[in-house]
Amino acid sequence: MVWLLFLVIGAGTFLLRFSVIALWGRLGTVPDGVERGLRFIPPAVLSALVLPAVATSNGHFEVGPRTVASLVAVLVAWKTRSVFFTIVAGMAALWVIQALQ
Amino acid sequence: MAPILLGIVPFGLIAGISAVSVGLTPVHGVGMSILVFAGAAQLAALQLIGGDAPFLVVAATALIINARFVMYSASLAPHFHGASTGRKALLAYLLTDQAYAFSIRRYAERGEPISARLSYYFGAAITLWVTWQTATAVGAFLGASIPEAWSLDFAIPLVFIALLVPAIRDRADGAAAGVAAVLAVMLIGLPYNLGLPLAAAVGIVAGITVERVRS
Numbered sequence: 001m002v003w004l005l006f007l008v009i010g011a012g013t014f015l016l017r018f019s020v021i022a023l024w025g026r027l028g029t030v031p032d033g034v035e036r037g038l039r040f041i042p043p044a045v046l047s048a049l050v051l052p053a054v055a056t057s058n059g060h061f062e063v064g065p066r067t068v069a070s071l072v073a074v075l076v077a078w079k080t081r082s083v084f085f086t087i088v089a090g091m092a093a094l095w096v097i098q099a100l101q
Numbered sequence: 102m103a104p105i106l107l108g109i110v111p112f113g114l115i116a117g118i119s120a121v122s123v124g125l126t127p128v129h130g131v132g133m134s135i136l137v138f139a140g141a142a143q144l145a146a147l148q149l150i151g152g153d154a155p156f157l158v159v160a161a162t163a164l165i166i167n168a169r170f171v172m173y174s175a176s177l178a179p180h181f182h183g184a185s186t187g188r189k190a191l192l193a194y195l196l197t198d199q200a201y202a203f204s205i206r207r208y209a210e211r212g213e214p215i216s217a218r219l220s221y222y223f224g225a226a227i228t229l230w231v232t233w234q235t236a237t238a239v240g241a242f243l244g245a246s247i248p249e250a251w252s253l254d255f256a257i258p259l260v261f262i263a264l265l266v267p268a269i270r271d272r273a274d275g276a277a278a279g280v281a282a283v284l285a286v287m288l289i290g291l292p293y294n295l296g297l298p299l300a301a302a303v304g305i306v307a308g309i310t311v312e313r314v315r316s
Binding site: 046094 | 133175
């Protein structure tokens with residue numbers, strides 16, 4: 001089941017990547033409205049993944065150690081724009097908070 | 102290219118470690134990286150697999166995240182016009198945020214012939230591929246030996262934060278992110294993790310609406 005899942009995601013992802021490159025010259029370009037919608041996918045999906053993962057407990061909103069560590073990570077991400085420093089700062093913040101508890 | 106590679110190494114390590122920490126084998130982690138080769142979608146799928154989400158929700162979420170590749174595909178298509186279908190398929194498989202950003206900058210600066218454009222793209226994209234596969238493999242095979250007390254599963258949302266923050270460039274992006282985040286928390290009780298795609302869809306509509314009102 002896991003391999004089938006990876007195959008489906010992999011094949012679908014390939015088709016998304018290949019789409020316009022393959023059809024170029026045979027079809028028109030991507031409609032403007034579609035392109036505008038695609039732009040908002042990363043911010044919308046990523047934030048819908050992040051907030052429930054760091055600010056809920058047993059299905060309810062709850063501020064906990066991971067919420068606070070995430071705020072530190074947001075600040076570092078904003079200042080440094082670095083994946084590396086964001087991970088290091090977020091993990092360090094969580095470990096410090098856990099050690100203090 | 103060095104700073105980009107430095108950014109994807111920890112990201113890849115975490116993708117490998119996460120595969121093991123949600124209960125898959127290291128071979129699953131490596132196989133997923135080769136078949137999917139898209140970090141954010143891989144981590145989202147792993148987070149959902151860890152939460153026992155159903156097959157369709159995991160697949161749909163990963164593909165929604167990867168829908169942005171249509172945008173890159175459209176942007177690069179005129180530059181690859183004239184290449185053979187086999188080459189086009191290979192460069193499509195290798196297409197990532199980083200390979201796109203790297204090559205489109207070069208193509209905007211110089212009017213090179215197709216052969217030079219292709220070698221530049223493949224040079225960057227293959228370097229990224231090898232780095233990513235190596236990092237996920239190392240992560241996947243080390244993953245089992247990392248103690249749970251380190252809370253390394255927290256690295257998944259941290260990677261998302263690192264990708265999310267630079268993606269918010271104006272109020273419309275902010276509206277999309279804010280609405281999706283709040284709604285995702287409110288809808289967390291929905292069955293099959295359906296809150297996630299619903300919240301993201303409403304967030305996208307919010308972004309489009311704000312952009313339209315402002316322009």
